[in-house]
Amino acid sequence: MTKTNLAMSGLAVLLLSSPAYADLQEQFIEGAPKDRFVIMNVGSCDLGPAEFTIDFAAPNSGLIFDVTDTGAGVEVFQPFEVTDGAQYLAEVPVISDGDQRATLSITGIAQNEMIAFTIDVDDTNGTREITVTDDEIGGTAFSLMSDSAKYSVVMGDGTQAIIRTATCST
Numbered sequence: 001m002t003k004t005n006l007a008m009s010g011l012a013v014l015l016l017s018s019p020a021y022a023d024l025q026e027q028f029i030e031g032a033p034k035d036r037f038v039i040m041n042v043g044s045c046d047l048g049p050a051e052f053t054i055d056f057a058a059p060n061s062g063l064i065f066d067v068t069d070t071g072a073g074v075e076v077f078q079p080f081e082v083t084d085g086a087q088y089l090a091e092v093p094v095i096s097d098g099d100q101r102a103t104l105s106i107t108g109i110a111q112n113e114m115i116a117f118t119i120d121v122d123d124t125n126g127t128r129e130i131t132v133t134d135d136e137i138g139g140t141a142f143s144l145m146s147d148s149a150k151y152s153v154v155m156g157d158g159t160q161a162i163i164r165t166a167t168c169s170t
Helices: 003-016
Strands: 024-029 035-041 050-055 063-065 081-084 101-106 114-119 121-123 141-146 149-154 160-163
Touching (some): 101 114, 141 160
Antiparallel strands (some): 024 035, 050 141, 081 114, 141 149
């Protein structure tokens, strides 16, 4: 075997042996009358059972879920509705009007698959309470509890964030 072939085989082994992760990308899409959250496995392996949490309380932004026509929300309301990936949820989460936190029990998410749902998010501190801008959603915390390990990320200026997880088990 030549030195070039040996070097190329070593490089191939290195590239093929890099660790695999089940990273989750979160995206918030402001809409009228429904806002949308998309949680996608952008990693290179499947994610097993986990608890996924969206937390508006951390930045003290005044964001709340508006799911009923009575309570803390303003004007229109929209209940939680799964639009993609219902098969990945163990159950429909209980989200009450005015909640600042929602937790989804996930049975697992295959690589390149997603859970998406619509709901209404209101901004009780803003001038336009029925819309949530990029800077208002910024600071939202997302966390994932999987295999007794917790992974978290805080959304920055945009409307997307990625939770980086530990390497996948084989």
